[in-house]
Amino acid sequence: MDHADTAFRTEVRDWIAAHFPPSLKGRSAPLVSDPLDADQLKWRExxxxxxxxxPTWPKAYGGADLDRAQARIIERELAAAGAYDPIQSMGTIMFGPTLLEHGTDLQKLRHLPGIARGEVKWCQGFSEPGAGSDLASLQTRAEDRGDHFLINGQKVWTSNADHSDWCFCLVRTDTSRKQGGISFVLFDMHQPGVEVRPIRLISGDSPFCETFLTDVRAEKDDLVGSLNAGWGIAKRLLQHERSAISGGGDEAGTISLIELARERLTLDAEGRIADGDLRARIIRNEMQSRVVEQTIARAIAEDRAAPGASAVSSILKNAGVRVFQDRAELILEIMGHQGLGWEGDGFTDEELHSVRDWLHGKAWSIFGGSEEVQNNIIAKRILGLPDLAAPR
Known part of the structure; x- marks a missing residue:
């Protein structure tokens, strides 16, 4: 690390110490549906x-004009301080980066600063009841009404739609073509014709929703890219989503497998976890996590050199999800019967949260593109294997 990086790390550390409320130390970022207390609001502001x-966004759009190395220093110092990123959202990890590449200057100025301040919440209108893995078969229509589009259709698995202000949405604007008839539009969720119904999951939470659109208005200024050119933009956005999923999200408030095992399990005479098989699986998970993290860093560097849609995100998505799911299984195994709780006074908040995390993690293999679909992408676009589904 050079002198400039050392000085910046010191600056970040001092700033966090001066501004991060001690009451939030070690806590995870609140859910989109959670009301913010005074300290959470203060930290977000x-x-x-x-x-x-x-941090890497231009200052004109609410960022800090920093490079990726400096952004990584901020991430690590937040984690070291037990602090979470209060801004991270679908707007910052998916829509924002896509709009920076494909949006007009007016669209960026209108939408990005609110995302950067954590004030405007976004949801994703991609999947439909008949268009999940085969997303390009979507049927939600957007009719050109001169100065605006009129949207009718249904979306499903629209995460946090019931708490969102805006939606970035794929719509069909040409029925004669499949991928070539799709456009990428934005619309205000707080308007007549938008009906949202949460879908209850086995984890007890309802972040996913059904969204029904009846004569919903999207302004012409909120068409991103060209008409009928939304499929390429969607692929780029999905790359950002899969890369974010592979990264495992916020590091603050997470449980260290090694520390948890030392607290709850029998140790041998040398201070090691006595169960050699479990010890090996914990270390393997830690190693795989580091490998995924380094691969993500390499992919980011390669993307800077040659930006654009890439199949590498499919590898990262599958690998990152597998590490996350294995880790959730290990946490419950370490907790033993205390890792079986759903509710009640016999379990701590940490134990109950871990059970729900484990259950919610099952969905990670599906959203952002299912594991099977990613394997097909890897086979065709990276390994060059023949497409067995193609007509012969």
Missing amino acids: AVGAKGWGV
Whole structure:
């Protein structure tokens, strides 16, 4: 690390010490549906004003104009302080980066600063009841009405739609072509014709929703890219989503497998976890996590050199999800019968949260593109294997 990086790390560490409320130390970021207390709001405002929730974005759009190495220093110092990123959202990890590449200057100025401050919440209108893995078969229509589009159709698995202000949505604007008839539009969720119904999951939470659109209005200024050119933009956005899923999200508030095992399990005479098989699986998971992290860093560097849609995100998505799911299984195994709780006084908040995390993690193999679909992409676009589904 050179002198400039050392100085910046010191600056970040001092700023966090001065602005991060001690009451939030070690806590995970609140859910989109959670109301913010005074300290949470104060922390969000501080990071938003600094631009450190989206540090690599231009200052004109609410960022800090920093490079990726400096952004990584911020991430690590937040984790070291037990602090979470209060700005991270679908807007910062998916829509924002896509709009930076494909949006007009007016669209960026209109939408990005609110995302960078954590004030405007976004949801994704991609999947439909008949268009999940085969997303390009979507049927939600957008009719050209001169100065605006009129949207009718249904979306499903629209995460946090019931708490969102805006939606980035794929719509069909040409029925004569499949991928070539799709456009990428934005619309206000707080308008007549938008009906949202949460879908209850086995984890007890309802972040996913059904969204029904009846004569919903999208302005012509909120068409991203060209008409009928939304499929390429969607592929780029999915790359950002899969890369984010592979990264495992916020590091603050997470449980260290090694520390948890030392607290709850029998140790041998040398201070090691006595169960050699479990010890090996914990270390293997830690190693795989580091490998995924380094691969993500390499992919980011390669993307800077040659930006654009890439199949590498499919590898990262599958690998990152597998590490996350294995880790959730290990946590419950370490907790033993305390890792079986759903509710009640006999379990701590940490134990109950871990059970729900494990259950919610099952969905990670599906959203952002199912594991099977990613394997097909890897086989065809990276390994060059023949497409067995193609007509012969």
